[in-house]
Amino acid sequence: MKQEKLLEALTGVGDDLLELAQNKRFPNPWRRWGKIAACLALVLCLTALALPYLPMGCGSAKSEAPMADTSGANEKADVTEEAAPAETPELPAEEPEAPVENDGGVEKTMTKFVVCGTYYYLQPQYATSLDEPPEELGEELGTVTSAALPELLGCTVYKEQNSAVFDRYAVDGQAVTQNVWVRTADGYVRAVTANEKIVSRYTFADVEQAVEDEDADWLLETFVRPLEEHGRGEIQFADASQLTADQLNRLVPAFAAMNMGVTVVDHWAEDGQLVIPVSDVRFRLERFLTGFTYEPEGTEAYDPARNAVILPREAADLDESVQLTLEDAVLSDANTLCLTVSRQDGVRREYVIRFDTDSWRYLQIREIAE
Amino acid sequence: MEDREIVDLYWAREEQALEETQSKYGAYCWRIAHNILRSREDSEECVNDTWLRAWNAMPPQRPAILSSFLGCITRNLSLDRYKAGRTGKRGGGQLPLALEELDYCLPGTQNVEQAVEEAELAQSVDRFLRSLPEKDCCIFLRRYWYVDSVLEIACRYHMAEGTVKSSLHRTRERLRVWLEQEGVG
Structure with a gap:
């Protein structure tokens, strides 16, 4: 087969290129905004601490100054308060991340695993390992049922109390991404949820900026593309409980594909088909659709004998042929995101998405009349 | 241990070279094999074969980048094994x-x-x-x-x-x- 020859030809590429692909790290584009937010927070804290020591005139002048008229202020203002990057001096270019050491153990290997249907991953930069149980060991979540690294299979996973690393992604003051501890044969290793918690990538303060740069892709790929492709762009609702059976039939593969990645889709693969347990379908639909209760009997591809929805393997693929443009992204309140998207055929659609402490949901999808 | 020192061990025909290689690049090579083969046993065999090949190749070879050198061997062995066992294998894998x-x-x-x-x-x-x-x-x-x-x-x-x-x-x-x-x- 000619593809195999091409794959074999790749073996002959230069060692330096392989080393580059192995060790190169590209900075997380969202990190810079996190840093800016952190800097601003630091400035505010220092200012607050310094206030009692400032000359009275300065402090009183501020306190006695007439309040700025905020009536009619842009409703977006409240959502940008945590970072306000526009008023923060631009930071120097981010230093390249320290190269991660070569794979040499569980904690140094970027890998994924599944516990009770939720997807976690070990990231070398956060995968602290301890010989003893960590102080912040919380409730037991379950055991690893699927993992790229066999060493993780069967390991017990615990929540981390007072998870700190991702606190900056908090919604309403609560972290949306949870650190966990995996008890391995050698001790304890810290990992992080990844699956439905894709929200962790966003700090929200910079969502409007995202429209301007290449990170708009993230918003599109995460919230829009699966529905635009699998739903053929026809799915609209103001209330998910009003979805028709036909819409639901199209939503099932869309949600099967959503955020799952190739590995999890492979998990369902069986003889060229996807055999998705009803529990998995229900978990996703009910998580992403507000107030929705999934009953599989109305789904065309439902197989009662297996209590699973059976779809062609391609059902979860995204073909990238649908050209989407993110026209606008607005946070209408701290936790509600509104995306305006146009397709290549000129149809424009609005997605309203609500974030909460453990995930996000579609509140509404509607076509915008010309 | 630095790669250069490991290569020196191979050249000195010291069996410690294999231990050091396994310790430093075992997981790396295993992952390459496993990405192709999706079988723990096959992957482990490929990695062990990699050490053997490396042992036979050094000397005379003195790879500049040991990880790439070992990775190439593992990859070739894994592709060969994949092709040999492809018939009748189940789907899945990358x-x-x-x-x-x-x-x-x-x-x-x-x-x-x-x-x-x-x-x-x-x-x-x-x-x-x-x-x-x-x-x-x-x-x-x-x-x-x-x-x-x-x-x-x-x-x-x-x-x-x-x-x-x-x-x-x-x-x-x-x-x-x-x-x-x-x-x-």
Whole structure:
């Protein structure tokens, strides 16, 4: 087969290129905004601490100054308060991340695993390992049922109390991404949820900026593309409980594909088909659709004998042929995101998405009349 | 231990070379094999075979980049094993998907062996990769050399899965054009 020859030809590429692909790290584009937010927070804290020591005139002048008229202020203002990057001096270019050491153990290997249907991953930069149980060991979540690294299979996973690393992604003051501890044969290793918690990538303060740069892709790929492709762009609702059976039939593969990645889709693969347990379908639909209760009997591809929805393997693929443009992204309140998207055929659609402490949901999808 | 010291151990015919290699590159090579074979036992055998090959190759060889040298051996062994055991194997794994994606990169329908020598093809692909932006090059190699899944690449390079897919799509298209211009196919 000619593809195999091409794959074999790749073996002959230069060692330096392989080393580059192995060790190169590209900075997380969202990190810079996190840093800016952190800097601003630091400035505010220092200012607050310094206030009692400032000359009275300065402090009183501020306190006695007439309040700025905020009536009619842009409703977006409240959502940008945590970072306000526009008023923060631009930071120097981010230093390249320290190269991660070569794979040499569980904690140094970027890998994924599944516990009770939720997807976690070990990231070398956060995968602290301890010989003893960590102080912040919380409730037991379950055991690893699927993992790229066999060493993780069967390991017990615990929540981390007072998870700190991702606190900056908090919604309403609560972290949306949870650190966990995996008890391995050698001790304890810290990992992080990844699956439905894709929200962790966003700090929200910079969502409007995202429209301007290449990170708009993230918003599109995460919230829009699966529905635009699998739903053929026809799915609209103001209330998910009003979805028709036909819409639901199209939503099932869309949600099967959503955020799952190739590995999890492979998990369902069986003889060229996807055999998705009803529990998995229900978990996703009910998580992403507000107030929705999934009953599989109305789904065309439902197989009662297996209590699973059976779809062609391609059902979860995204073909990238649908050209989407993110026209606008607005946070209408701290936790509600509104995306305006146009397709290549000129149809424009609005997605309203609500974030909460453990995930996000579609509140509404509607076509915008010309 | 530094790579140079490990290579010296091979040259001195010290069996400690194998222990050090296993310790430093065991997981790395295992992952390459497992991405292709999706079988723990087969992957472990491939990794053990890798150490044997390395033992036989050094001396006379003195690889400049030990990880790449070992990775190449593992990859070749894994691809051979994959081909040998492919018939009747179940689906799944990243390799069939990676192969499918590469299908149209080599234009034309004639047998590749008739069109170009493998070495020539490898050199052409190497030149092509060097012409790419660094990020696209890394993404392409992670997908088709290391046979990582799209999600793994996205995590590794802090990108959205869709962005990885777009990059791969773009690079495959460029490769097809490149190989056409180079007279392959």
